[in-house]
Amino acid sequence: MEGSLFLSNLVHSFLDTPYNQWSFVIRMGHIALATLMYRMFMQFHNFMEVEYLPVVSPPQHQKESAARFAERTGRAMASALNVVQTYHSFADYALLSKAAEAGQENFSPFMVEMAKIQKLYHLSSSEAVDFLERFLAMNPDSSGCVKYQDFIRVLRLKHSRLSENIFRFIDVNKNGTITFKEFLVASAHVMKLPLFRQACDVAFNESDEDKDHYISLSEFGGSTSLAIPSLAMSEIQALFEMFDIDGDGRISGDDFVTCLRRNPLLIAHFNHHFISKDLDAETGLEEIV
Numbered sequence: 578m579e580g581s582l583f584l585s586n587l588v589h590s591f592l593d594t595p596y597n598q599w600s601f602v603i604r605m606g607h608i609a610l611a612t613l614m615y616r617m618f619m620q621f622h623n624f625m626e627v628e629y630l631p632v633v634s635p636p637q638h639q640k641e642s643a644a645r646f647a648e649r650t651g652r653a654m655a656s657a658l659n660v661v662q663t664y665h666s667f668a669d670y671a672l673l674s675k676a677a678e679a680g681q682e683n684f685s686p687f688m689v690e691m692a693k694i695q696k697l698y699h700l701s702s703s704e705a706v707d708f709l710e711r712f713l714a715m716n717p718d719s720s721g722c723v724k725y726q727d728f729i730r731v732l733r734l735k736h737s738r739l740s741e742n743i744f745r746f747i748d749v750n751k752n753g754t755i756t757f758k759e760f761l762v763a764s765a766h767v768m769k770l771p772l773f774r775q776a777c778d779v780a781f782n783e784s785d786e787d788k789d790h791y792i793s794l795s796e797f798g799g800s801t802s803l804a805i806p807s808l809a810m811s812e813i814q815a816l817f818e819m820f821d822i823d824g825d826g827r828i829s830g831d832d833f834v835t836c837l838r839r840n841p842l843l844i845a846h847f848n849h850h851f852i853s854k855d856l857d858a859e860t861g862l863e864e865i866v
């Protein structure tokens with residue numbers, strides 16, 4: 578979608594109760610919304626063309642779910658209009674608004690056809706917008722791609738084999754950069770794995786050595802150093818501050834889970850805790866990372 582809204586086709590649908598789906602399209606030419614409004618108010622006659630699209634009916638002898646019916650209607654409308662049917666939804670508009678708010682000029686890399694992703698991962702619009710916020714902090718270039726160095730900077734990681742593996746996991750097409758879609762799908766995939774919440778609990782309990790229900794800075798340092806050896810104190814501190822959501826100097830269970838839901842890929846830092854635990858050998862915890 579480009580910067581301005583074109584009203585070449587305004588498609589409307591309504592149900593001819595109780596079953597048949599009627600649709601029509603109003604053609605007003607390729608014209609920007611502001612220009613159209615101006616012209617409409619400045620002339621006595623306004624012309625438009627209304628075309629009724631084919632009526633879509635449910636099968637006579639079998640039941641059909643509302644979602645399936647809507648899908649079939651969408652396909653019929655797209656084919657009557659001779660346009661490609663996409664999976665953009667209102668969530669894409671929320672992403673576009675966020676990208677615009679952040680001063681991005683090219684929105685297309687951030688419109689990821691959310692209907693498909695939401696169907697796969699049951700991701701809410703606000704979760705997707707939160708992931709976009711993280712991604713935009715990684716300084717994407719004009720085509721919406723993020724480099725490894727910017728990725729590890731925002732996640733407060735240092736260069737290590739683990740960080741490289743996380744980046745490679747996201748970079749599905751292996752071109753050395755990540756797009757928002759790659760980042761979103763990888764994050765949602767990890768966060769929505771059935772074992773994710775259980776993995777968070779195990780990681781928290783294993784890191785909380787003195788069992789006072791908080792992870793102190795030294796406990797955190799001990800735990801993360803097992804994943805990334807030779808971490809400097811300042812690097813441990815930076816990562817600790819990201820997990821300490823309320824900034825009270827210790828990581829509570831809520832802090833820990835909130836941080837990992839915002840940055841699901843960081844669960845990889847606690848992978849060593851899962852190896853000794855028989856979390857669920859059948860499904861394989863390695864799958865999480």
Ligand SMILES: [Ca+2]
Nearest residue numbers: 748752754755
């Ligand atoms: Ca890529």
Ligand SMILES: [Ca+2]
Nearest residue numbers: 785787789791
């Ligand atoms: Ca503790």
Ligand SMILES: [Ca+2]
Nearest residue numbers: 825827828829
């Ligand atoms: Ca805290």
